[in-house]
Amino acid sequence: MIRFEKVTKRYPGPGRPALDQVTLDIDKGEFVYLVGTSGSGKSTALRLVLRELRPTTGHVHVAGKEINRMAGWKVPRLRRQIGTVFQDFRLLPNKTVTENVAFAQQVIGKSRREIGKVVPETLELVGLKDKGDRMPDELSGGEQQRVAIARAFVNRPMILIADEPTGNLDPATSAGIMNLLGDINQTGTTVVMATHDHGIVDQFTKRVIELDHGKVVRDEASGSYGFQH
Amino acid sequence: MQLRYVFTELRTGLRRNLSMHLAVIVTLFVSLSLAGIGILVQREATVARDSLGDELKILVNLCTDEDPSHSPNCASGEVTADQQQRIEKEIADSDEVASSSFQSKEEGYERAYEQAKRNNTQAAFEGPDPVVTVERWPAAYWVTLKTPERADGIISALEGLDGVSVIKDQRKALGQIFGIMTVLKYGSWIGAGFLLFAALLQVTNTIRLAALARRREIAIMRLVGASTLYIALPFLLEALVAAIVGVALAAGLLAAFQYWGVEKALSDHVQFLPWVDWGDYTQALIGLFPPGIVILGPALTLIPTLLLTRKYVKV
Ligand SMILES: Nc1ncnc2c1ncn2[C@@H]1O[C@H](COP(=O)(O)OP(=O)(O)O)[C@@H](O)[C@H]1O
Ligand SMILES: [Mg+2]
Numbered sequence: 001m002i003r004f005e006k007v008t009k010r011y012p013g014p015g016r017p018a019l020d021q022v023t024l025d026i027d028k029g030e031f032v033y034l035v036g037t038s039g040s041g042k043s044t045a046l047r048l049v050l051r052e053l054r055p056t057t058g059h060v061h062v063a064g065k066e067i068n069r070m071a072g073w074k075v076p077r078l079r080r081q082i083g084t085v086f087q088d089f090r091l092l093p094n095k096t097v098t099e100n101v102a103f104a105q106q107v108i109g110k111s112r113r114e115i116g117k118v119v120p121e122t123l124e125l126v127g128l129k130d131k132g133d134r135m136p137d138e139l140s141g142g143e144q145q146r147v148a149i150a151r152a153f154v155n156r157p158m159i160l161i162a163d164e165p166t167g168n169l170d171p172a173t174s175a176g177i178m179n180l181l182g183d184i185n186q187t188g189t190t191v192v193m194a195t196h197d198h199g200i201v202d203q204f205t206k207r208v209i210e211l212d213h214g215k216v217v218r219d220e221a222s223g224s225y226g227f228q229h
Numbered sequence: 230m231q232l233r234y235v236f237t238e239l240r241t242g243l244r245r246n247l248s249m250h251l252a253v254i255v256t257l258f259v260s261l262s263l264a265g266i267g268i269l270v271q272r273e274a275t276v277a278r279d280s281l282g283d284e285l286k287i288l289v290n291l292c293t294d295e296d297p298s299h300s301p302n303c304a305s306g307e308v309t310a311d312q313q314q315r316i317e318k319e320i321a322d323s324d325e326v327a328s329s330s331f332q333s334k335e336e337g338y339e340r341a342y343e344q345a346k347r348n349n350t351q352a353a354f355e356g357p358d359p360v361v362t363v364e365r366w367p368a369a370y371w372v373t374l375k376t377p378e379r380a381d382g383i384i385s386a387l388e389g390l391d392g393v394s395v396i397k398d399q400r401k402a403l404g405q406i407f408g409i410m411t412v413l414k415y416g417s418w419i420g421a422g423f424l425l426f427a428a429l430l431q432v433t434n435t436i437r438l439a440a441l442a443r444r445r446e447i448a449i450m451r452l453v454g455a456s457t458l459y460i461a462l463p464f465l466l467e468a469l470v471a472a473i474v475g476v477a478l479a480a481g482l483l484a485a486f487q488y489w490g491v492e493k494a495l496s497d498h499v500q501f502l503p504w505v506d507w508g509d510y511t512q513a514l515i516g517l518f519p520p521g522i523v524i525l526g527p528a529l530t531l532i533p534t535l536l537l538t539r540k541y542v543k544v
Contacts, residue, residue, distance in 0.1 A: 077454065
């Protein structure tokens with residue numbers, strides 16, 4: 001589903017590359033942690049999958065397509081197949097929970113009827129059935145992240161990308177978010193989650209890919225967070 | 230495509246940046262009005278040249294029966310073929326003359342009638358017993374000079390010839406009128422140019438502010454895969470609305486100028502000149518060269534908007 005071939009990403013300026021000859025392969029339906037210290041290149045790898053960035057050298061394949069050379073006008077179609085969640089939620093503060101989730105469908109031209117059906121279903125899935133009319137600032141951090149996950153999942157993407165989704169949450173709330181991501185993974189969606197949260201990785205055991213200074217230093221089918229440290 | 234979002238955004242966008250949009254509209258209004266006036270002046274110069282000739286031309290009227298000039302040259306009445314040959318030879322032999330053309334009685338009459346109709350002074354041409362008729366209208370030569378300064382030789386040579394009634398030498402008056410028109414034309418275009426540049430900067434600023442105000446929405450739209458056009462549409466529509474309002478105001482002002490300024494005032498007071506009409510007004514609106522304000526206004530707001538949104542909205 002996602003394949004990196006000797007991917008190197010250099011940002012403008014001096015210094016070592018953010019990613020250095022990274023090769024990895026993630027299958028459809030997998031749940032993968034991308035771990036590593038801050039600055040190890042996790043976010044860069046995720047942004048390459050979204051084609052927010054292009055590799056300096058090497059190739060990135062998503063869903064069987066080489067996306068570095070994809071024409072600009074095809075990029076929106078690629079992104080419709082990928083849901084994205086961030087540490088800071090990125091909700092629209094002047095829209096209700098329902099409107100925030102519906103927004104992701106409206107702007108890609110889904111019909112009002114479809115939106116009216118799918119948005120409540122998705123809110124129910126993330127456990128916010130009764131909070132559709134709330135504004136984001138009336139919700140707890142965990143609830144806001146659930147809204148963001150609902151927005152990322154409402155178009156039923158093949159891939160869900162989460163960049164430190166529990167970074168702003170306490171452990172109990174984080175566990176709830178992890179269960180939700182696990183449920184989404186159960187529907188067949190490939191989940192790639194960047195994190196440096198030891199507790200989470202050790203508690204919810206999945207495949208672990210560890211980055212260090214832009215290099216893959218570990219890839220374990222069922223790993224823990226940095227047992228070698 | 231579902232456009233509800235686009236129109237909601239358009240409405241909030243127009244309201245959010247109301248003062249900026251008003252500034253764009255006012256600047257567009259004034260600059261397009263100036264551009265339009267420049268076009269009308271240019272058309273006026275063309276219309277005037279068509280009927281009066283320009284500062285290089287001299288009109289040599291030939292004698293008619295009962296010639297109103299009472300010139301001794303016309304003692305024998307209507308100009309004869311012999312007389313006409315002498316006149317033609319004199320014109321052809323002069324080294325001050327670049328070219329000349331003959332205008333028959335019918336052609337001269339038609340031309341004068343057309344111009345009179347343009348200025349609503351055709352009464353003398355019409356009715357059961359009109360003052361002006363083809364018979365009474367003189368045949369003539371249009372003599373084009375090499376330079377407007379040198380004409381004394383040909384004028385004095387023709388003045389004494391039998392068959393020449395009057396020589397209309399409007400070089401000075403026309404030279405001044407065309408001079409004023411040229412100044413007016415370029416003056417209004419230069420003014421329009423500066424103001425259009427100001428409008429361009431204002432459009433640029435408006436878009437930058439709008440993109441800033443909507444940066445969260447734009448970031449999310451890009452992330453979930455909205456097309457670039459869809460993201461850019463509210464910006465383009467905002468610019469289009471401003472352009473349409475600016476163009477409409479300028480078109481209104483130009484229409485008022487044409488109606489009250491030209492038709493109700495100028496053409497009554499200055500009758501020797503033909504004046505621009507509603508056909509020329511239409512040219513000022515939708516002409517291609519120079520571009521009319523209906524083309525200029527939207528082009529000047531939409532093109533920078535397209536370029537800038539490509540920059541801010543790039544996927
Ligand atoms: N936009 C950028 N411009 C320049 N350098 C960047 C940019 N983004 C990240 N970097 C650098 O690339 C490296 C990897 O960053 P990142 O992918 O954000 O790591 P992580 O998400 O693991 O913390 C860091 O050294 C960081 O400073
Ligand atoms: Mg990061």
